[in-house]
Amino acid sequence: MPPKKLLAELRKKSNKTFLISAHIHLEGDALGSELALAGLLKALGKKAIIINEDKAPDEYLFLPGIGSIRHDISGLDYDAAILVDCSDVSRIGKMHKALRKDRPLINIDHHISNTGFGDINWIQPDASCACEMVYYLFKALGVAIKKQDAVCIYTGILSDTGSFKYKTTSRHTHLIAADLLKHGIDVYDINRRIYESMSVATVRALGKIIGTLEVSSDGKIAWLLIKNSLIRKNPALAEETDNIIHFARAIAGVEVALLFKETKRNGDVRINLRSTGSADVNELAQVFGGGGHRMASGATVRGALGDVVKKVVDEAVKRVS
């Protein structure tokens, strides 16, 4: 539950304008928690400015208020800053330049790896997502949830629990979903916008990506490749992860699933890592300068695709097999 110090900071009269940011590689929980938090602050009579380095992926453009998110930080001023869904302040990328040392920094996050970088830290690793935490803030502050807030919170839950299936899904997650459904949100529509709005080209590309499937000899590591030629034809693939890596994860016996995206030819390879249970892919990603959760993480490695695959798969095999 939110610490009293945090509630006091949000209510504080002298805090008139809040700056909100979240991590790069935006997804549903980052965007949902930013927007719901802005809704909460506005209901408290505050001004809320959301700044993100990245643009929101197309499938999240339906989120109410998303058009108000700023990417330009020139001339910004604020009374307190809140970072949501960030394990470290560096996760907001270039937006860190907007932060002022003489203003309080609030850290609201559910990542176990959170560095406690804030002046006020609320870290709740048993929350399924940052949106679940923002929901508790509404309740703790006695602010009524509007339909638009419910859409944002539900989106974050969906996105971070893999539609109520990851281990982080608790009965509280379902109770929150039940409460959000009271506000008349259209769960089918939200699901369809997030998970079922692919282009024909993306689906065809997916068929090709599945064709790259390889599995380690003991069947515990499975990986897929997205070559640069495919990304150049379908730039959206660079941001598509769960719909694709599913086909490495969803194989019986696989413990670690990897997706290698050759974002630049002979340059950066973006790696998405997923655990199906006991393997810790946060640790594995950290070997390559990345990080995330125990079950889902990411890293970016420079090098030719084949070399990067070999290096990462070898490390995965060493740790898991």
Next chain:
Amino acid sequence: MPPKKLLAELRKKSNKTFLISAHIHLEGDALGSELALAGLLKALGKKAIIINEDKAPDEYLFLPGIGSIRHDISGLDYDAAILVDCSDVSRIGKMHKALRKDRPLINIDHHISNTGFGDINWIQPDASCACEMVYYLFKALGVAIKKQDAVCIYTGILSDTGSFKYKTTSRHTHLIAADLLKHGIDVYDINRRIYESMSVATVRALGKIIGTLEVSSDGKIAWLLIKNSLIRKNPALAEETDNIIHFARAIAGVEVALLFKETKRNGDVRINLRSTGSADVNELAQVFGGGGHRMASGATVRGALGDVVKKVVDEAVKRVS
């Protein structure tokens, strides 16, 4: 909520042995509701015999009690029969031979197309699945839900709501899920067993199936083919549907997704139909002698694959485009 007549019939002292059956082409809701109902009846001190024409698909073999399901009906006797998740008595296939005219037939179903075939009918089309109805039976009869019942009910919900995403998902569905999670069920494990236990061969086949994707000129109808040669190599594909048809459904603008399975070369083609919203695929399936729900249905048509595809796609285009 269950009618009083039904509750009385289940409690009735002279009803010592209940026969339970569900539809052919077994899936999570049919199996889950049969098994949870058997658990309920046993808790009431009754004997429950489950009979199904089909064997349970591999991914459901983890369901507690599944080993007790019978396929041989010789010498069976019972006091009352209950069909779950069946829109009509014909849906139980050959098992109808076990039904006796001089014994009451109870019909528990959530299909709007239910024909009301029972002596006692409880049809609740706003329930997300038959398992949700069995949950209400536990509550109405004051029977404590055991962990094994919770696993079965949760599985049915998951299976019939597409993991809480179809329009049938209500706040009640989430409240039930929250209650089931109290019983210590492992949602991640259940999800993984149902949705993430594919073989490497199946995933590779999936890549090929996605390669067959075709879309009507207006983008509203999308279809995929599973040729007989692929089914012969991977017989499990004949029973795999949602993981595959997803890639026709999940295209922006698509209103009807079709999956054609050439179950016999130049013979039967099994068709799965999915609507993404306003189209009624129950009506469409009925044109070809099949049926189901407005959003999900099936049919089997004799003929060469190419002819069947043309006939069904033409009809779909005529109705939707």
